[in-house]
Amino acid sequence: MVKTLSQIRRHNKSVGQHFFDTGNYPVLAKKGDYLVTKGMSGKFIIYKYNPADGHINLVDNESGEYSWQPYETKAEAIRIASKLARG
Numbered sequence: 001m002v003k004t005l006s007q008i009r010r011h012n013k014s015v016g017q018h019f020f021d022t023g024n025y026p027v028l029a030k031k032g033d034y035l036v037t038k039g040m041s042g043k044f045i046i047y048k049y050n051p052a053d054g055h056i057n058l059v060d061n062e063s064g065e066y067s068w069q070p071y072e073t074k075a076e077a078i079r080i081a082s083k084l085a086r087g
Contacts, residue, residue: 002032002033003033003049003051005027005030005035008030008033008035008049008056011051011054012049012054012055012056014054015053015054015055017054017055017056019047019056024037025037025038025039028044028074029074029077029078029081031078031081031082031084031085032081032084032085032086033048033049033050033051033085034046034047034048034049034059034081034082034084034085035047035048035049035056035081036074036077036078036081038074039070041070043070043071043072044070044071044072044073044074044076044077045058045070045071045077046058046059046071046077046080046081046084047059048084059084
């Protein structure tokens with residue numbers, strides 16, 4: 001079952017993580033367990049929530065592998081997050 005953003009926030013905090021702390025960029029879109037935020041560069045980044053441990057990890061390329069290359073537009077990041085969420 002996919003959790004709501006509020007449930008993800010509570011789980012993340014309950015395991016001592018700080019993804020949703022004040023000062024971090026807000027989640028702009030949620031697609032399944034994938035979250036889209038804006039990065040410090042002004043570009044967009046995709047993260048994945050792990051329901052098993054409450055951690056939120058960086059996933060920002062189409063193959064779902066770890067990468068530091070952010071997306072240029074919010075629409076592109078949301079499109080990729082949707083694709084990843086569908087499997």
